[in-house]
Amino acid sequence: MKGITLIELSVALSILAILAAVMLPRIAELQRAVRVGELRYLHGIVSTRVTLVNIAAKLRAGAPDARACAGGATADNQIKGTGTVCSExxxxxxxxxxPVASQTLGNLGVSAAEMPADRYRVRAHDGRAVFMRADAKEPEACSFTYSQALDATTAAAISVPVVSGC
Structure with a gap:
């Protein structure tokens, strides 16, 4: 007779159970590391795009664009008060x-492909936009904040990512 005995089966199941007990915490830590890495990646994108918009406004120094942007509107490039700048x-x-802090991702130059709705949420209020991981244990503790410029003499600010709740 060919086959396996009950002892062989129980030994194989025991080995599988031990492997599962060892691997599950490591897989959970890898998922956390991915969430942290993607949050830091988005932080870099937002930081870069904010800087590029500011540089464009300063270079154009309030001179309106001669051509329309994508979408048909023309930018005024104001560096004091409210204005608009054309980006890609x-x-x-x-x-x-x-950039004005808003829930509209395009205003910060972030595309939906770079910030999928199933993974991120944006909450804007009182000149601040909080970017949170929607799939984190504590979304507020897996986030960073963009604060728009308060006046013409101060720059916009982007906080260091908080990753304790990722």
Whole structure:
């Protein structure tokens, strides 16, 4: 007779159970590391796009664009007060030469492909936009904040990512 005995089966199942007990915490830690890495990646994208919008506003120094942006509107490039700047993603609403903090991703130059809705949420309020991982244990503790410029003499600010709840 060919086959396996009950002892062989129980030994094989025991080995599988031990492997599962060892591997599951490691897989959970890898998932956390991916969430942290993707949050830091988005932080870098937002930081870069904010800087590029500010540089464009300063270089154009309030001179309106001669051509329309993607979407058909023309930017005024104001560096004091409210204004608009043309970027590769379209027209960006600005305040003192920096993007306005809003839930509209295009205003910060972030595409939906770079920030999928199933993984991220944006909450904007009082000149701040909080970017959170929607799939984190504590989304508020897996986030960073963009604060728009308060006046013409201060720059916009982006916080260091908080990753304790990822």
């Amino acid at each position: 993603h379209g027209l960006v609403a600005t305040l003192h030469g920096y």
